[in-house]
Amino acid sequence: MIRVGIVGATGYSGVELIRLLARHPKVEITRLYSSSAEGAELAAVFPHLEQIALPPLQAIDPQAMAQENDIVFLATPAGVSRELSPQLVAAGGKVIDLSGDFRLASAELYQTWYKKQPASDEQLAQAVYGLHEWNEEKIRAARLIANPGCYPTATLLGLLPLAKSGWVEPRSWIIDAKSGVSGAGRGVSLSSHFSEVNENVSAYKVGKHQHTPEIEQELTRHSGVETIVQFTPHLIPMTRGILVTAYGQLTKPVRAEELQDLYESVYSGKPFVRVRPYGSHPRTKDVYGSNYCDIAVHLDQRTGRVIVLSVIDNMVKGAAGQAVQNMNTMFGLAQTEGLLLTPVFP
Incomplete structure (x- = not known):
């Protein structure tokens, strides 16, 4: 034990x-x-x-x-x-x-x-950065894991296949992220007060959220090209969940089938990333209470942009679940040990 x-x-x-x-x-x-x-x-x-x-x-x-x-x-x-x-x-x-x-x-x-x-x-x-699907071998030998932030987890899992492929301009990423209130922690503050959050959606820390350099660091590390992103988080009136909608300008013509094949190939054998059928619309309820990240890609032929949708439960895959996944690997266990939880629905 x-x-x-x-x-x-x-x-x-x-x-x-x-x-x-x-x-x-x-x-x-x-x-x-x-x-x-x-x-x-x-x-x-x-x-x-x-x-x-x-x-x-x-x-x-x-x-x-x-x-x-x-x-x-x-x-x-x-x-x-x-x-x-x-x-x-x-x-x-x-x-x-x-x-x-x-x-x-x-x-x-x-x-x-x-x-x-x-x-x-x-x-x-x-320290070893603990984005499990992209750093498993280093995690295996680590003594100190830096568990990724919730926004970076959803964002990086969604964007890294394209960033590494070179199919997207590295300075073109625009990331719109929405999170439930639990991401603010248990401490009392006006920004998470029920009367302020209920029936309300608000952006915060525009252009200065502390997860921005973390996202840029990892996109740069895996792509080999300096990457700058425009990241804007929003608070929405629910307890759990993150939805990331990211937009990137393609560097060359790409077919929808190629995008889908890329993601399915990259995440083949990665049990906690579920690549949805092309053109799907993942919802936060699809992963609620689980360690899954659901991803879907869309191609906008008119603008030459790719749109990536990524959803996680911020308390599980975005925090505790990913930490347990990392622990499993550090101790030679299957990464899924204790984590095969079916999402809670509705």
Whole structure:
């Protein structure tokens, strides 16, 4: 059994990790950590977990954590993992970080976009970017995984086949993304207040969302060509789900059949990416509560653009589910272990 510890167990990503790991046949949830609720029982915070036998919340002690767990998940705000992850790795532990502290290879970019002190260059070099379908071999040998952001997961899975093919102008991508409110976390803020969100759709962080450089970094890394994107996120009045609609200018005439064949070939044998029939319209409900990403491509002959639609559950494939998928690979298990969940519908 893999002994698992979770830091930030009282947040949305933390409690989603518990939901997934409690049913995992090869995992024991050994320790739960919280900086604000030491000694409390998690079921007192989340009554829906009452039937699951869980340890009480305890204080953070990196040395003890590395000894008591085979792997530690950090479901923490940005800025926390930068301090904690290096201590855990130095003590012999393995870490999957669900925050943004190790996603960007450049410390300067992190400071610019996150407005926080970055990890050192040496620490950043140790981290492996955990987009499983595109980095499985490096994940297998990693000790520190930077779990991708929710928007980048949906976006990159949708765009990387075309970016790598060279069929799209690398500076032409326009990404329109819409997310449910759970992506804002469990903390109280005016922007996620029911009266503000209900019956309302709004763009936010236009031109300055911190996931922008992450998307650009990975598109550039896999295509070998510097890529700049126009990324605009929107908040919509639902709890879970992300829909990405991305537009790219084709560099040459391409047939619809070629686009479809490209995606089906790239994601053949990738169990959590479902390439839908050409011209489909994936919906967030199609993946709700699951670790799937559904993708469909459209060709607009009139404009010479390709349109990519990509949907995920932001709490599962966009956070906890992808983290468990990465853990499975790090420990030599099938990537699907504990994750073959049928989406919830309606």
